[in-house]
Amino acid sequence: MHGFNIAQLLVDGIVAGSMYALMASGISLIWGTMRMLNFAHGEFYMIGGYTLFFALVALKVHPVIAVGLGLLATFMLGVVVERLIMRWLLLRAEWEMPTLVATLGLSVFMQNFALRTFGAGDLGLPYVVPGVFRIAGVVLPGQRIAIVLVAIVAFAVVWSILRYTKFGVAIRATSQDRDTAVLMGIDFPKVYMLTFGISVALAALAATMLAPIYSVNPWMGQRPMLKAFIVVVFGGLGSLEGAILGGVVLGIIESVGVAVVSSEWQDVIAFAILILVLWVRPQGLFGAKES
Amino acid sequence: MKLKSALIQIAIATVFAALVPLMMHGEYALHVAVLALIFAVLAASWNLVSGYGGMFTFGHQAFFGLGAYVSALLAMHLGISTYLSIMIGTAFAMVAGVVIGLPVLRLRGAPYIAIATLAFAEIVKLIADNLTNLTHGESGLAGIPPLSPIGAMSFSIADSRPYYYCALILLVVTMVLVAAVMASPIGLAFGAIRDSQDAAESIGVDVTKYKVLLFMLSSALAGMAGGLFAHYVTVLTPSSILGIDVMVQIIAMALIGGLGTLFGPVVGAIILTVGLELLRSLGDYQLMLYGALLVVVIIVLPRGLSSLPMLIASAATKQSSIRGSSWKHPIKQREP
Amino acid sequence: MENHAALLELTGIEAGYAGVQVLWGVDLELREREIVALLGANGAGKTTVLRTISGIVKPWHGDIVLQKQNLDGLSPREIVSRGVIHVPEGRHVFPRMSVVDNLRAGAYTERAWSHQRETLEEVYGLFPRLYERRSQLAGTLSGGEQQMLAIGRGLMARPKCLMIDEPSLGLAPKLVDAVLDLVIQIRDLGCTVLLVEQNAQRALEVAERAYVMEHGRILFAGASAAVAGDPAIRQAYLGL
Ligand SMILES: Nc1ncnc2c1ncn2[C@@H]1O[C@H](COP(=O)(O)OP(=O)(O)O)[C@@H](O)[C@H]1O
Ligand SMILES: [Mg+2]
Numbered sequence: 001m002h003g004f005n006i007a008q009l010l011v012d013g014i015v016a017g018s019m020y021a022l023m024a025s026g027i028s029l030i031w032g033t034m035r036m037l038n039f040a041h042g043e044f045y046m047i048g049g050y051t052l053f054f055a056l057v058a059l060k061v062h063p064v065i066a067v068g069l070g071l072l073a074t075f076m077l078g079v080v081v082e083r084l085i086m087r088w089l090l091l092r093a094e095w096e097m098p099t100l101v102a103t104l105g106l107s108v109f110m111q112n113f114a115l116r117t118f119g120a121g122d123l124g125l126p127y128v129v130p131g132v133f134r135i136a137g138v139v140l141p142g143q144r145i146a147i148v149l150v151a152i153v154a155f156a157v158v159w160s161i162l163r164y165t166k167f168g169v170a171i172r173a174t175s176q177d178r179d180t181a182v183l184m185g186i187d188f189p190k191v192y193m194l195t196f197g198i199s200v201a202l203a204a205l206a207a208t209m210l211a212p213i214y215s216v217n218p219w220m221g222q223r224p225m226l227k228a229f230i231v232v233v234f235g236g237l238g239s240l241e242g243a244i245l246g247g248v249v250l251g252i253i254e255s256v257g258v259a260v261v262s263s264e265w266q267d268v269i270a271f272a273i274l275i276l277v278l279w280v281r282p283q284g285l286f287g288a289k290e291s
Numbered sequence: 292m293k294l295k296s297a298l299i300q301i302a303i304a305t306v307f308a309a310l311v312p313l314m315m316h317g318e319y320a321l322h323v324a325v326l327a328l329i330f331a332v333l334a335a336s337w338n339l340v341s342g343y344g345g346m347f348t349f350g351h352q353a354f355f356g357l358g359a360y361v362s363a364l365l366a367m368h369l370g371i372s373t374y375l376s377i378m379i380g381t382a383f384a385m386v387a388g389v390v391i392g393l394p395v396l397r398l399r400g401a402p403y404i405a406i407a408t409l410a411f412a413e414i415v416k417l418i419a420d421n422l423t424n425l426t427h428g429e430s431g432l433a434g435i436p437p438l439s440p441i442g443a444m445s446f447s448i449a450d451s452r453p454y455y456y457c458a459l460i461l462l463v464v465t466m467v468l469v470a471a472v473m474a475s476p477i478g479l480a481f482g483a484i485r486d487s488q489d490a491a492e493s494i495g496v497d498v499t500k501y502k503v504l505l506f507m508l509s510s511a512l513a514g515m516a517g518g519l520f521a522h523y524v525t526v527l528t529p530s531s532i533l534g535i536d537v538m539v540q541i542i543a544m545a546l547i548g549g550l551g552t553l554f555g556p557v558v559g560a561i562i563l564t565v566g567l568e569l570l571r572s573l574g575d576y577q578l579m580l581y582g583a584l585l586v587v588v589i590i591v592l593p594r595g596l597s598s599l600p601m602l603i604a605s606a607a608t609k610q611s612s613i614r615g616s617s618w619k620h621p622i623k624q625r626e627p
Numbered sequence: 628m629e630n631h632a633a634l635l636e637l638t639g640i641e642a643g644y645a646g647v648q649v650l651w652g653v654d655l656e657l658r659e660r661e662i663v664a665l666l667g668a669n670g671a672g673k674t675t676v677l678r679t680i681s682g683i684v685k686p687w688h689g690d691i692v693l694q695k696q697n698l699d700g701l702s703p704r705e706i707v708s709r710g711v712i713h714v715p716e717g718r719h720v721f722p723r724m725s726v727v728d729n730l731r732a733g734a735y736t737e738r739a740w741s742h743q744r745e746t747l748e749e750v751y752g753l754f755p756r757l758y759e760r761r762s763q764l765a766g767t768l769s770g771g772e773q774q775m776l777a778i779g780r781g782l783m784a785r786p787k788c789l790m791i792d793e794p795s796l797g798l799a800p801k802l803v804d805a806v807l808d809l810v811i812q813i814r815d816l817g818c819t820v821l822l823v824e825q826n827a828q829r830a831l832e833v834a835e836r837a838y839v840m841e842h843g844r845i846l847f848a849g850a851s852a853a854v855a856g857d858p859a860i861r862q863a864y865l866g867l
Pocket of ligand 1: 667668671673
């Protein structure tokens with residue numbers, strides 16, 4: 001071992017950060033469009049993980065198809081959840097607290113549902129992308145390279161959808177001024193439904209990338225979601241760029257932090273920084289002040 | 292509610308509650324009753340900040356856990372009276388309430404408040420997890436002394452009855468405090484804060500000062516409940532008292548009873564604790580039920596059981612539903 | 628003008644918010660290719676009339692008929708796709724979207740989206756200023772430019788009927804001239820314009836006909852000249 005390799009730490013940080021960014025961008029997307037915080041985001045991540053596991057182990061499909069199935073299943077579940085639960089709350093004059101409560105309840109429900117159905121055990125998965133690369137002393141398993149590439153592609157796709165498609169125009173218009181978007185003929189309930197689906201599919205994508213590294217269990221979504229909360233506070237809720245930047249920054253802070261602080265205290269520091277950031281800049285570290 | 296009528300109602304309820312142990316058979320039923328009372332204190336104290344104060348926090352379990360661990364550790368290691376240790380634990384929780392309350396007060400918007408308070412609770416839980424020398428982490432802090440004897444009355448794990456009365460006293464104190472605060476000029480100010488922070492500020496209400504007060508009181512009560520809990524169950528693990536599951540239970544209780552009402556959270560705590568004991572055969576499905584219940588209640592009965600009479604009345608007179616808005620109705624203005 | 632066919636007809640419209648009635652039997656008729664002013668003091672119910680037409684507020688009683696088709700029960704989206712467009716009071720441009728993206732949002736319906744390019748050319752023709760600023764964020768435009776954008780965005784839907792709520796609000800007199808000039812040009816392109824104004828004087832100069840509202844009722848309807856020439860109306864309802 002070469003003790004302290006700053007390049008390795010940076011690369012590791014970017015790998016972890018790209019996944020935080022994926023999680024955070026989903027949370028930010030929902031916040032930006034629907035002004036709600038999804039406390040069940042981590043459980044959709046979990047659904048992605050289990051779907052990947054069963055697709056690979058039970059159906060024995062090609063990994064790419066398995067990832068696709070994970071995204072699709074989670075997207076559809078998200079759409080259904082939005083339609084059956086969130087819709088009622090989002091149309092109320094007071095929706096912030098009720099949506100928090102409902103997603104919290106959903107989170108508890110989904111976790112314990114998974115616990116009853118699949119058991120508490122950790123389900124392990126083989127790396128989807130094999131091989132280990134060594135570049136200038138930096139060790140890079142193929143899976144981790146794939147993670148960064150997938151994240152970049154995912155962001156490019158989401159960004160292009162927002163920027164160029166008709167649906168993207170509808171999302172942005174709805175998020176900036178819902179009542180006026182209606183006057184354009186934009187069907188905001190449909191926008192909400194699809195946005196929710198896309199958001200949780202991003203969580204599932206992160207899960208399908210990370211499940212082989214960690215493992216699949218009912219609580220697998222908890223940590224990533226809390227991390228994503230930190231990221232959205234860094235980046236400012238509602239900002240895609242902020243989520244990406246915040247994710248990578250958190251990833252690097254954490255990986256470099258290992259060299260300084262023992263790992264079990266890392267999260268304490270991360271959460272403390274989060275509270276500090278909120279204290280100093282309630283709108284987020286990189287976020288613009290909302291008017 | 293007028294203070295006098297609130298106090299009368301509390302007094303009547305207390306008399307009935309004091310008779311409960313006489314009617315109960317078996318140690319186990321009484322044990323459930325003690326837990327129900329402790330959770331009622333938690334729900335009622337959370338209601339102070341979230342229901343009356345309008346700040347929907349997600350970290351109330353932190354104060355409960357702080358009160359529990361601090362009191363347990365002091366009593367174990369310093370051998371001081373448990374009442375003194377509970378007081379110190381309460382003070383810890385109160386200080387923590389101010390420490391987290393100050394940044395939270397600057398936040399506008401439920402999501403940031405939720406995230407900040409949740410992060411705080413996670414910090415407390417991680418510390419309890421990590422300080423294994425002191426807390427033994429998830430393997431559990433055992434051997435916590437029961438409450439110190441008062442005169443001839445002694446406390447032991449074998450007998451829940453004395454604990455029942457202790458918990459009842461704590462609950463009554465909590466409710467009287469809540470009623471008193473709400474009837475005071477401070478309480479009126481909170482009404483103004485809840486209706487509109489800007490309006491409250493413009494009429495010269497010192498919003499920040501009152502909210503800090505609310506946070507202090509609420510976290511102190513939760514800490515005291517934690518201390519009592521520690522010396523009652525005599526075993527603590529971080530996940531059992533500092534986990535988000537505890538918060539979920541508190542929210543469910545307060546919401547089912549009715550947020551922002553004096554008796555709502557207490558009624559909710561009793562219904563859920565007792566109700567779920569009756570559904571014990573469900574075993575591990577209990578938490579699933581809690582989750583589902585939260586979702587259903589927030590959709591169907593957003594104001595909890597306290598709104599039931601109103602809902603029934605409006606259904607009977609066929610007035611437009613309280614739930615109101617299909618999206619075809621006038622679209623409410625949202626902040627862009 | 629008499630030979631113009633009826634486009635949009637409101638009869639006996641009653642509507643309100645959350646049980647509070649605001650409109651008490653409004654009758655209103657728009658014909659093809661005309662400018663009609665809807666006047667009245669603040670709170671008279673003008674905006675509510677527009678909201679009812681655009682389907683955001685559902686009428687409790689009465690009919691809204693567009694070219695012999697009853698709009699009853701249609702969603703705002705369906706009404707927009709039938710060519711009735713509401714340009715809201717206070718502009719309400721999407722502040723963090725570029726000018727061109729605001730315009731694209733206006734072309735959201737199927738039909739309008741497929742004609743996006745041509746319509747965009749037309750709108751830029753009418754508003755050269757918007758073309759100059761096309762990649763600027765809408766929130767950074769001046770008030771007058773934002774009003775132009777709001778109207779341009781409405782035109783992107785290729786409307787049969789454009790309802791503009793208080794376009795002159797908060798604009799300097801010169802800009803008011805420019806906006807009203809545009810209203811005439813829009814009419815000349817074949818679009819009916821319902822112009823809601825508190826600024827009665829100027830609205831009456833461009834409109835052919837006018838309705839005067841008070842307390843949710845139509846008090847007077849007639850040719851602009853008649854409204855402008857009636858001293859009682861001028862004084863009591865228009866503050867002229
Ligand atoms: N969203 C709303 N909710 C409740 N009442 C409203 C709403 N919008 C307008 N009103 C009321 O309806 C009446 C008419 O308002 P409006 O149609 O905006 O008038 P105008 O556009 O002529 O100024 C006013 O008394 C106003 O208070
Ligand atoms: Mg108006």
